[in-house]
Amino acid sequence: MLKTSTESATIIPLSSSATLKDTATVFNPAQAPMQKQDAKQSAVTDTSEPYHHKANHNENRSIAQSGDAIGQTSAASPAISAPKIGFVSLGCPKALVDSERIITELSRDGYQVASDYEGADLVVVNTCGFIESAVQESLDAIGEAISKNGKVIVTGCLGKEADKIRAMHPAVLAVTGAHAYDEVITAVALHVPKPERSTDTEYNPKIDLINEAGIKLTPSHYAYLKISEGCNHRCTFCIIPSLRGDLVSRPIDSVMNEAMALKKAGVKELLIISQDTSAYGLDLKYKTSFWNGMPLKSKFYDLCQALNDLGIWVRLHYVYPYPHVDKVVELMGEKKLLPYLDIPFQHASHSILKAMKRPAHSENTLARIHAWREICPDIVIRSTFVVGFPGETEEDFQCLLDWLVEARLDRVGAFTYSEVEGAVANDLPNHVPEDIKQERYERLMTLQQDISAQKLQEKIGKTLMVLVDEIDSEEGVAICRSYADAPEIDGHVYVDDITAAVQVGQFLTVTIDDASEYDLFASYNG
Helix, strand or coil, X not given: CCCCCCCCCCCCCCCCCCCECCCCCCCCHHHHHHCCCCHHHHCCCCCCCCCCCCCXXXXXXXXXXXXXXXXXXXXXXXXXXXXXXXXXXCCCHHHHHXXXXXXXXXXXXXCEECCCCCCCCEEEEEECCCCHXXXXXXXXXXHHHHHHCCCEEEEEHHHHHHHHHHHHCCCCCEECCCCCHHHHHHHHHHHCCCCCCCCCCCCCHHHHCCCCCCCCCCCCCEEEEECXXXXXXXXXXXXXXXXXXXXXXXXXXXXXXXXXXXXXXXCCEEEEECCCHHHCCHHHCCCEEEECCEEEECCHHXXXXXXXXXXXXXXXXXXXXXXCHHHHHHHXXXXXXXXXXXXXXXXXXXXXXXXXXXXXXXXXXXXXXXXXXXXXXXXXXXXEEEECCCCCCHHHHHHHHHHHHHHCCCEEEEEECCCCCCCHHHHCCCCCCHHXXXXXXXXXXXXXXXXXXXXXXXXXXXXXXXXEEEEECCCCEEEEECCCCCCCCCCCEEEECCCCCCCCCCEEEEEEEEECCCCEEEEECC
């Protein structure tokens, strides 16, 4: 479903727990906290082109690989002749959630999802459009879908540039913007009429077995939960408000209903995502709703408290370091949330942060980090940084390196600054030459690699609980994650000598035996 820059896009088959793999190497500054940091991704020694991180981090899975696939469920029922829709998705986890919702609604309308272009009656391309490389990749994906199928609907962030899309690909049937679910469903039905069920009461497992949480494109044991859309900030390098609008929070009862449905479906870990997670509810004036008979405010802290009551892992992404985050860290210290914060610091130099118009740019973030570690000594902090922002001097960059040495963050990614069409930063003076950007990027990643290696060495001998993501049966190894590891962007815990009883989605207690720069190696205590 998602493609790398060197591969053609593929269309995924439908699955209620299907996953997407081989993600696009598309840079999205606003999604930068989700950048993967590992030896393969850091590309410290590769100076062939500016580095762009994996803005999204999803895996591909076929129906055969899916735990609770609708395709498997329907295999026991009579064949259903229904129109098939192909789906190509590019972008960040928030775009992935948009894809999940569209596929869910199409499935409820009786459509099937095709596993290839040739078998599809129509193809939907969910685009990414945050910088020119992402725009070009999306345009290429649209062109490929047209050439291999002919009937294409375009949605997603690049949909705002409808004229550009139609100028290059006049054959597209419809173009919608980001999270335009109803428009996409309407356009599909216009060009491929939805199938009719013979009676109102006819049972169809492809439709009737879709649970409240909808179809998820992640493994069955974890899922993304989007709590809001859009952003009120006007960072100079970002165009998200123009693509996705200002902050629009979901009422807390809606969020909690989905979270409960996911838990009931077997999800062991919720990854909370938005454009600005710590601003949740601001637009609603923290309106009170009722859930499970209890009043709840649509507020970041209250949401975290309620999610804790579900008794599953809750991981927070895209959290800005506002003062009220301190109270959420207290919940982590009380073991009521995973002690993990994904925070887009972006830089350390006050002059650069001011030029970026970053929220909380005047805050003493080092003092805040030290305070969080006092509250919750086990807290893991990940972030991503921009290298070579316009006007960045060697002094500014050294300030960032010095900050990293003192902050000793657990997970760090970096990217060289790249222009985004429509961003204010394009017009700033003193752009940094590409070779200097790359050289600074390499210095930062080398420094952080050393910090990461040191921090992981401190884990040796400790006992951790880990969640199994994959099993290598031939090697007898479980590929797992601890509380410190978000899927696809952080490291792994490789557990040796597992028994045949160990399953994907299971929690294990392990002892850490060794560590590399980004990964841990453990033995099973079961």
